[in-house]
Amino acid sequence: MASNKYIVGLFDHEDRLIDAVRACKKENVEITDTLTPFPVHGLEHELGYDDTRLHTAGFMFGITGTFVALSVMTWISTSSYPLNIGGKPHFALPSFIPITFELTVLFAAVGMVCVxxxxxxxxxxxxxxxxxxxxxxxxxxxxxxxxxxxxxxxxEKIVALLKGAGAVDVKVKEFEDDMDMFEVETSEVSDLLPSNQAPKAANAKAETKKVLSDEEVAAKKLTLLNAVGTVDAGSKDDLKEIKGIGPVYEERLNELGIFTFSQVAKLTVEAREAVEDLTGFPGRVEREDWIGQAKELMNR
Amino acid sequence: MSHYESPIREPLIQGENITYTKITDDIVATTEKAPPLSWWIGFGISAAFALLGVVAILWTIWQGIGTWGLNKTVNWAWDITNFVWWVGIGHAGTLISAVLLLFRQKWRTGINRAAEAMTIFAVICAGLFPLIHMGRLWMGFFIFPYPNTRGPLWVNFNSPLLWDVFAISTYLTVSLLFWYSGLMPDFATIRDRAKGKVRKAIYNALSFGWTGTARQWQRFESLSLILAGLATPLVLSVHTIVSFDFATSVIPGWHTTIFPPYFVAGAIFSGFAMVETLMIITRKVLKLENYITVGHIESMNKIIVLTGSIVGVAYITELVIAWYSGYLYEQYAFANRATGEYWWAYAIMMGCNVITPQLYWIKKFRRNIVLTFVLSIFVNIGMWFERFVIIVTSLHNDFLPSSWLYFLPTWVDVAIYLGTLGIFMTLFLLFARAFPVIAIAEVKSIFSVSSGEARRRELAKDKGLEASYEGSFGTQYADGKVTDTNNI
Structure with missing residues (x-):
């Protein structure tokens, strides 16, 4: 995994996904992964995947089972432990068949599932x-x-392609190397919307900050703190509990002087805009309902 | 994967406003909500029976199998009857998953998960009997061929009892792999909905970290298909080999070539009956009527009437061949079976297996849930008695009239049998509580191509839009070629 950052486009129907795959093929955009809730037939052809060689592996394991069963039984019955059963031949192939069959199936199935x-x-x-x-x-x-x-x-091209194919959501998802699964949920998800701003959006954090002049930043900070009030950093809540806020974002909020759920709950329209401008994530507070979440967490 | 879906066929998923999310919600809900009171009652009763069985098994191991009703004439009775009965029940799951997958029977998706679970639990119950029948359970590993310091003393590869060891253990392993590989994506679905960290971690571990990439699904489909191809002859081989336990002996009534197909048909018959018994309860208790529909039950009833009739033909064939053989002992064995001291068991067998399932020739009865439930219990009883009749009537009046005996079970026999029922139900109830009882991903995939299609067609018909809807949904693929009918 060379990179930890992905643009993700989400579709609500498999046919739209296939349209998007075709569009990518046409535009020569390489798709990293296609993820679906169930096997979408024909998708692997669209993606140009080769047939899986799992069946070949299954055959090899199966034939190994056949060989092992036949040779071990033959060795035991004719050499290691030749038992006279009613004068019948020691090498009794017909009565070796059931076990040979069972071991063929067993080896094939176990081997294939491992592969x-x-x-x-x-x-x-x-x-x-x-x-x-x-x-x-x-x-x-x-x-x-x-x-x-x-x-x-x-x-920009990717985002345009996804939106053109009818994606219901387009976003950037970033993973950190040492994070476990639980952090994934609260990891950095920056929005690329609106799409006409797409190329800049990926670098939104840096750029938005640059655009704002120092006076503007100070003014916005003031608006923000007037709305939510100031608290002591010691009475800090774990803001990561709000769905959508990750460790990075929490730090940024702390820098702005937001430490508690009660402060988040008090975000007015103006304060909300200030937060979003200062951090460079437009629309998230409302979309992910931080205020509602914060109120709920306060009342726990 | 091109196929023709008859427009007359009823949708496999019923209910209003079905969406992918609704499917997820409905099926996963059973693992998220607190179980209903009926679950606790059922669990309590099952666990009590399981405990009884454990006590009886421990008593058997402590005292020896002299605690059973066996005697020198009837030296095999309830133990082997129960073993064959449970193995038979264990046939439906893999049959539903494997054979119906190969035949592209899409109705299997509603019931395959639970049926496979049932298979595994039934085979576990079956496996108990040979083990405790050994008397010295702690030497159970002697049945496997392994290099040893006893000579080396090897097992007898010409014995059907050894073939059974391989058949049952292979069957259990392959069924388990088949079942679990299908469960991984559904565990991932539960994981991604989970609220708590612990729950998420548990279901992630169970899902093996499934994400659902196109590569994963491609291999998933390939694996399912090949495992189905392997499991199909396997499922037929297992009961064939079980029937060899009898057919290769020289006891009148056992020594017949009809046994393998007759046993396999009987196994499928009893397996489907048990699936019906469980599914009818499950769909009601877990409110899954939209996924396990009357259509599913009707399809299973068709298989029941087919296999029941095969079993009936086999019973009659046996009688005719016994008469035709001109062999005194064979003729006596069958006359004694039908009219001797165990005539009542023979009558139950005939009545439950051959006569009552014939009601299913009538569509109204096939679609009647109460009747299906009652008849499925009848089949379970009938198939138990089939094994009992075959085993005990052939033994109790043997070649020497002075040793003829009437077999009666002891409390230990009965308790172990009831105990395995308890173990089976306990495992099934735990499964229904913690696992997705319906294959979520598979149901979604048939919803998108089959039920969704039928529903849209129906809707279109209602609105008089048939012509405009024709061919405007779905994308069909044949031999890798793509025909796009969906220009959005």
Whole structure:
């Protein structure tokens, strides 16, 4: 995994996903991954995947089972432990057939499932990169790996493609190398919307800050603190409990003087705008209902 | 994967406003909500029976199998009857998953998960009997061929009892793998909905970190198909080998070539009956009527009437062949079976297995849930008696009239049998509580291509829009070629 950052487009129907895949193919945009809640037939053809060789592996394991069963039984019955059963031949092929068959199936099945798990990276305790929690429910996702060197024009193209194909949501998801699964949920999800601003959006944090002059920043901070009031940093709540706020974002809020749920709950329209301008994430407070969440967390 | 879906076929998923999310909600809800009172009552009763069984098994191990009703004439009775009965029940799950998958029977998706679970639990119950029948359970590993310091003394590869060891253990392993590989994506669904950290961690571990990439699904489909291809001959081999336990002996009434197909048909018959018994309760208690529909029950009843009739033909064939053989002992064995001291068991067997399922030739009865439930219990009883009749009537009047005996079970026999029922139900109830009882991903995939399609067609018909809706949904793929009918 070269990069930890993905542009993710979410669709609400498999047909739209396939449209998007075709559009990407046409525009020569490389798709990193396609994630669906169930197997979408024909998708692998669209993505140009080769046939899986799992069946070949299954055959090899199966034939190994056949060979092991026949040779071990033959060796035991004719050499290691030749038992006279009613004068019948020691090498009694017909009565070796049932066990040979069973072991063929057993070897093939066990071997194939092992290969399947290894190739798919499946094992108990695996930490998956969950791009969106609704992918296992009703969302069909396309992901595109990006990094700091990805040209803005490419990102713009991807976003435009996704939106054009009818994506219900387009976002950036970032993972940290040492994070466990639980942090994934609250990780950095910056929005690329609106799409005409797309190329800049990926670098939104930096750029938005640059655009604001120092006086403006000070004014906004003042508006914000007037609305939410100031508290002592010692009485700090774990803002990460609000769905949508990650460790990075929490730190940024703390820098602005927001430490508690009660402060978040008090965000007025103006204060909300100030927060979003200062942090560079437009529309999130409302969309993820931070205020509602904060009120709920306060009343716990 | 091109197929023709008859427009007359009823949708496999019923109910209003079905969406992918609703499917997830409905099925996962059973693992998220506190179980209803009926679950606790059922669990309490099952656990009590399981405990009784454990006590009886421990008593058997402590005292020896002299605690059973066996004697020198009837040296095999309830233990092997129960074993064969449970193995038979364990046939439906893999049959539903594997054979119906190969035949592209989409109705299997509503019931395959629970049926596979049932298979595994039934095979576990079955496996108990040979183990405790050994008397010295702690030497159970002697049945496996492994290099040892006893000579080396190897097992007898010509014995059907050894074939059974391989058949049952392979069957259990493959069924478990098949079942679990299908469960991984659904565990991931539960994980992604989970609220608490612990719950999320548990279901993530169970899902093996499934994410649902196109590669994963591609391999998933390939794996399912090949495992189905392997499991199909396997499921037929298992009861064939179980029937060899009898057919390769020289006891009148056992030594017949009809046994393998007859046993396999009987196993499918009893397996489907048990699936029906459980599914009818499950759909009611867990409110899954929209997924396990009357259509599903009707399809299962069709299989019941088919396999029940095969079993009936086998019973009659046996009688005719016994008469035709001109062999005194064979003729006596069958005359004694039908009219001897155990005539009542034979009558129950005939009545429950051959006569009552014939009601299913009538569509109204096939779709009647109460009747299906009652008849499925009848089949369970009838199939138990089939094994009892075959085993005990062939033994109790043996070649020497001075040793003829009437077999009666002891409390230990009965308690172990009831105990396995308890263990089975306890495991099933735990499964229904913590696992997705319906294959979520598979139901969604048939919803998108089958039920959704039928529903849209129906809706279109209602609105008089048939023509405009024709071919405007779905994207069909044949041989990798893509025909786009969906220009949004």
């Amino acid at each position: 399947y798990c290894i190739r798919n990276g499946l094992f108990p305790g695996a930490v998956p990169r969950i791009l969106d929690e609704r992918i296992t429910d009703d969302r069909f996702a396309l992901s595109f790996e990006i990094d700091d060197h990805t040209p803005a024009s490419k990102m």
